[in-house]
Amino acid sequence: MIDQVEQPYAYRHAELVEPDWRRFPGWASVTSSEWESAQWQRAHCVKNIRQLRQVLGAGADEAFYADLERDQAERATMSMLIPPQMVNTMAPLLAPDDPGFTAALYADPVRRYMIPVFSDRRPDWPSHPHSSRDSLHEAEMWAVEGLTHRYPTKVLAEVLPTCPQYCGHCTRMDLVGNPTPVVDKHKFALPRDDRLAAMVGYLKATPGVRDVVVSGGDVANLPWPRLEAFVSELLAIDSIRDIRLATKALMGLPQFWLTDEVRAGMERLATTATQRGVSIAIHTHVNAAQSVTPLVAKAAKAMLATGIRDVRNQGVLLRGVNTTSEALLDLCFALLDDAKIMPYYFYLCDMIPNAEHWRLSLAEAQQLQHNIMGYLPGFATPRMICDVPYVGKRWVHQVARYDTDRGISYWTKNYRTGVEAGDPLALARQYEYYDPIYTLPESGQQWWRELADRDAAAGQAAVGASPAVSASA
Numbered sequence: 283m284i285d286q287v288e289q290p291y292a293y294r295h296a297e298l299v300e301p302d303w304r305r306f307p308g309w310a311s312v313t314s315s316e317w318e319s320a321q322w323q324r325a326h327c328v329k330n331i332r333q334l335r336q337v338l339g340a341g342a343d344e345a346f347y348a349d350l351e352r353d354q355a356e357r358a359t360m361s362m363l364i365p366p367q368m369v370n371t372m373a374p375l376l377a378p379d380d381p382g383f384t385a386a387l388y389a390d391p392v393r394r395y396m397i398p399v400f401s402d403r404r405p406d407w408p409s410h411p412h413s414s415r416d417s418l419h420e421a422e423m424w425a426v427e428g429l430t431h432r433y434p435t436k437v438l439a440e441v442l443p444t445c446p447q448y449c450g451h452c453t454r455m456d457l458v459g460n461p462t463p464v465v466d467k468h469k470f471a472l473p474r475d476d477r478l479a480a481m482v483g484y485l486k487a488t489p490g491v492r493d494v495v496v497s498g499g500d501v502a503n504l505p506w507p508r509l510e511a512f513v514s515e516l517l518a519i520d521s522i523r524d525i526r527l528a529t530k531a532l533m534g535l536p537q538f539w540l541t542d543e544v545r546a547g548m549e550r551l552a553t554t555a556t557q558r559g560v561s562i563a564i565h566t567h568v569n570a571a572q573s574v575t576p577l578v579a580k581a582a583k584a585m586l587a588t589g590i591r592d593v594r595n596q597g598v599l600l601r602g603v604n605t606t607s608e609a610l611l612d613l614c615f616a617l618l619d620d621a622k623i624m625p626y627y628f629y630l631c632d633m634i635p636n637a638e639h640w641r642l643s644l645a646e647a648q649q650l651q652h653n654i655m656g657y658l659p660g661f662a663t664p665r666m667i668c669d670v671p672y673v674g675k676r677w678v679h680q681v682a683r684y685d686t687d688r689g690i691s692y693w694t695k696n697y698r699t700g701v702e703a704g705d706p707l708a709l710a711r712q713y714e715y716y717d718p719i720y721t722l723p724e725s726g727q728q729w730w731r732e733l734a735d736r737d738a739a740a741g742q743a744a745v746g747a748s749p750a751v752s753a754s755a
């Protein structure tokens with residue numbers, strides 16, 4: 283009997299759990315109806331260390347707060363913003379005055395990416411020499427402000443630069459959220475409505491685009507009537523066949539997606555989409571199984587009940603958060619079994635500054651892809667994706683060449699973006715992606731150290747000044 287054979291992963295159906303928020307001194311008297319109110323959640327987001335202390339009471343050690351304070355001053359690329367719903371999923375089995383609470387907080391997967399502390403980061407290479415703000419060069423590919431046209435038939439519309447929650451590893455750290463002591467933020471030049479109108483104008487004039495990812499930021503921060511109006515304008519463009527709404531808030535603030543206003547509005551959009559033969563889907567961003575609570579499942583199912591095509595998850599592979607096959611499969615089954623959210627992608631964390639401790643090597647991601655095969659239904663087996671600068675999303679096994687000593691992978695592409703429209707060699711080039719240096723063999727690490735020393739001696743800013751593309755061999 284195969285179910286009696288010991289397997290590398292043992293599937294068991296796990297009941298979803300909403301941890302008891304009353305275990306936190308700051309929320310000891312919060313009622314269920316307050317907790318389930320989107321307004322209450324937004325008003326009680328944790329935005330700074332003082333507010334975190336108020337919630338946790340005297341539970342966490344002073345050393346933890348000092349660690350956090352140093353990170354915010356010297357490393358953090360995102361400011362702090364965490365809805366109570368997400369705080370409540372951290373160290374879910376302990377109250378702050380339980381023994382071991384601080385250790386549990388340090389080890390917690392959600393804490394590791396939502397409240398990064400200085401000691402989490404790599405002391406040797408906090409950033410890869412080739413890391414950069416806007417590491418995917420999205421702004422270079424804006425057709426109009428905020429509309430990235432990187433693939434032939436699809437675009438990304440960054441409709442706003444804010445979210446209900448800020449993730450420490452955010453790829454759009456260049457644009458999204460408030461400035462931090464180490465990162466100033468790009469500001470859109472055009473007022474919001476002018477930007478959105480310019481996007482609609484471009485899409486009307488560009489019938490080759492059939493697929494629009496409406497993102498930001500997070501669409502949950504656009505006032506609902508404005509979001510509904512924008513999506514309705516997209517639905518009125520004949521050439522558009524797919525619309526994807528990007529919202530981590532389906533997990534971080536499910537209360538928003540459960541409001542009457544949003545449910546009724548989504549139902550109107552889904553009805554129009556069905557009449558026009560267009561698919562609307564929600565794409566969310568869940569990185570840890572414990573984040574899939576009954577409220578998250580309720581919100582996902584409420585959205586499906588409006589008649590939209592699907593709710594899919596695009597997680598990010600983050601070391602210490604979800605980079606064991608067991609953690610990934612637990613997450614995928616939690617999404618699929620009771621929340622009806624489709625596991626879709628897991629991205630390698632992009633090459634932004636101060637992210638090395640989170641990033642995996644390509645080889646590690648390939649191994650994870652291998653390890654999760656065969657447990658989930660094929661349609662729900664997520665692909666591990668490397669988003670290669672100037673190339674786009676590539677399945678991790680599509681690498682053309684891989685120097686595992688120096689941690690440099692080489693990728694090819696099969697379409698042009700606007701930035702290389704006039705480049706006859708664009709499709710013949712190989713484009714580089716880099717593993718975290720500390721994961722390399724000693725010889726490879728030494729190569730990078732010598733390169734950095736040479737550049738420093740030559741007075742160059744960093745080896746990252748060199749372009750990340752090379753002519754094909």
Ligand code: SF4
Nearest residue numbers: 445448449452499530
């Ligand atoms: S929700 Fe998405 S856009 Fe917003 S901070 Fe997180 S990763 Fe960035």
